[in-house]
Structures are given as C-alpha cells and as structure tokens.
Amino acid sequence: MKDFLPVLKILLxxxxxxxxxxxxxxxxxxxYENDVVDPFTRWVAQQVAFLQSIFGFPTVLVDSxxxxxxxxxxxxxxxxxxxxxxxxxxxxxxxxxxxxxFYKGAKTFLYVxxxxxxxxxxxxxxxxxxxxIFIKYPQYERVGHDxxxxxxxxxxxxxxxxxxxxxxxxxxxxxx
Numbered sequence: 083m084k085d086f087l088p089v090l091k092i093l094l095x096x097x098x099x100x101x102x103x104x105x106x107x108x109x110x111x112x113x114y115e116n117d118v119v120d121p122f123t124r125w126v127a128q129q130v131a132f133l134q135s136i137f138g139f140p141t142v143l144v145d146s147x148x149x150x151x152x153x154x155x156x157x158x159x160x161x162x163x164x165x166x167x168x169x170x171x172x173x174x175x176x177x178x179x180x181x182x183x184f185y186k187g188a189k190t191f192l193y194v195x196x197x198x199x200x201x202x203x204x205x206x207x208x209x210x211x212x213x214x215i216f217i218k219y220p221q222y223e224r225v226g227h228d229x230x231x232x233x234x235x236x237x238x239x240x241x242x243x244x245x246x247x248x249x250x251x252x253x254x255x256x257x258x
Contacts, residue, residue: 095185170205184251
C-alpha cells in the first residue's frame, strides 16, 4: 500500500479540486439561470464580436432568451450562437484540477493562472475562426465545429499539461 500512496494522493487532490471547482461553477451559473447567459459567457461573446469586427467581419450580438444564447450576426448573417458551454470554463476546471493534482507550491497557482489566460485566448480565437468559416466556407461548418476547433482548445490543454509535467511537476532539483 505504501507504494501506491503517492498515486492515491495525486488522484485524491485531482478529485477534490475538480469537485470543488465544478460545485463553485454550478453555484455561479445558478445565479444567472433566468438570464440569457452568465456574465462571463457574455464577456467572451463581446470579445469575439470585437475581434471579428477588427478582422473585417462586423458583428452584432443578439440575445435569445428562448435558446439561452447570444447569437452572432456577422456581416448581416446569423453564424453561430454563444452558449455557456462555449466559454471554456469547463475545460479550465479540468485543466486546473490536473495541474493542482501535481501541486508544486506557489508556482502551481501561477501556472494555472497563465494557463487560464492562454486557454481563454485560444477559445476566443477559436470562436472567431469558426464564425468566419460559417460565413466564408459553409461547407466546412460541421467539420470545423465538431472536430477542428474543439481540437484547438483540447490540444492546448494537453500541451499545457505536458509542459507542467515535464518542466515543473517531475523536475528534479539538483542538490550537488
């Protein structure tokens, strides 16, 4: 049993952090259940609309209470809709739980914070590119939405996890 103790500690930290973060996020979402979307999801949608407008695709956000979504009206055409699941928070919770499972002091918090920023930027760019594909290349809508663009965010998570493990969690300290 002694041999498995380090692995059990890692698993226990992962499960505890994951459950706590999921519960906190659910409490947050419950506060906005009667709104179109929560404030963070709206903030992401506003950033997407801003960037798309800069890239020459003027975008207006249209609230849809019926769909609990913010619709992107880009260049006069409804492209996609922003729902809570598109705001990257669920992915960030998983990322954070994994990194905290391999806790290494204060640098753990800094790495999670940096990871949150990177994943947020990747997500905003992902949605911008997806909306542009919906306008310019509608034949690739499904492939883009279902496969290519989720791979951007999840690929980012995997790369960040690998960096954490390789350069921080498993790094040996020299005592010579």
